[in-house]
Amino acid sequence: VNYSKEVDTGDLILRLSAIARGLEDEGQLNLAKIFRAAAVGEIYRESRNRPRLGAGLVEAMRETAAEMSGRESASNSLTQAMSYAVEALERREMPLLPDIPNPLVCYQCGEVMLQDPPLAECPTCNARRYSFQKILPIYFFQQPLKRSQVESLLDANLQEVESIVAGIDEQTADQGSWPLREILYHLASAQNLMYGRARRMINEDNPTLVSVQPSDSEVSEPFALEQTLGEYRATRKEVSEWFHSLSDADLNRGGLHPEWGPFTVLSQVTYMVQHEQLHLAELEARREGR
Numbered sequence: 001v002n003y004s005k006e007v008d009t010g011d012l013i014l015r016l017s018a019i020a021r022g023l024e025d026e027g028q029l030n031l032a033k034i035f036r037a038a039a040v041g042e043i044y045r046e047s048r049n050r051p052r053l054g055a056g057l058v059e060a061m062r063e064t065a066a067e068m069s070g071r072e073s074a075s076n077s078l079t080q081a082m083s084y085a086v087e088a089l090e091r092r093e094m095p096l097l098p099d100i101p102n103p104l105v106c107y108q109c110g111e112v113m114l115q116d117p118p119l120a121e122c123p124t125c126n127a128r129r130y131s132f133q134k135i136l137p138i139y140f141f142q143q144p145l146k147r148s149q150v151e152s153l154l155d156a157n158l159q160e161v162e163s164i165v166a167g168i169d170e171q172t173a174d175q176g177s178w179p180l181r182e183i184l185y186h187l188a189s190a191q192n193l194m195y196g197r198a199r200r201m202i203n204e205d206n207p208t209l210v211s212v213q214p215s216d217s218e219v220s221e222p223f224a225l226e227q228t229l230g231e232y233r234a235t236r237k238e239v240s241e242w243f244h245s246l247s248d249a250d251l252n253r254g255g256l257h258p259e260w261g262p263f264t265v266l267s268q269v270t271y272m273v274q275h276e277q278l279h280l281a282e283l284e285a286r287r288e289g290r
């Protein structure tokens, strides 16, 4: 690990962010976004090597939560939520939205707020509620895709998975810390889960969509690749036909996810195809032995 390089990157991220704000002050929002994107890119690049559960994640959380609670700038609601997060993960619980509201960050002063309902003003600088930035559970929750985009991704993702998995032998499928066989099973079971939820939103009025521990729906025994791929393909054809048959009103039918909040049929199927896109490059890397 090159320590001096890490310090420089942290400093670079701060300089990029400060430039973005300076440009925003000038009303140059289209220039600001370039510097903000560069800062976000550096953050993602430098955090690719991350702690995992059973390999330092809980320890890193506990240490960082303690460090944050020692900072005068950290709000009580943030440090309490961080301690709670350590305990929840240690107990392997999946906290629901009412347990941890989506955090709001004060754009003026950086105060992090987890109150629900949200505070009307920032307790530190009095900035008003609707100027706060909301941090969602995952970055691609922002907005559902268009129907036509979802329809093409339903087909395109299946084709990609088919071509990546084609010709892989069962031994290669077990290599790596998260092997190809398990990624494929993860995609197949995620599809089953999300298709099930989307159908419930069609068949019931505003159902509550129970949350599931990822481990409950993931592989526990070594399924043959051809079997998992076959199930994934068959369900995908069914999902695709079903999705094409829905009216625009159907796409807007809703449900409540206790972990993430309100969903519609369109946002649920959007989530499914975006989640697949998140894993395709990983699947490809395993095929190539990376």
Ligand SMILES: [Zn+2]
Pocket: 106, 107, 108, 109, 110, 111, 122, 123, 124, 125, 126, 127
């Ligand atoms: Zn503030």
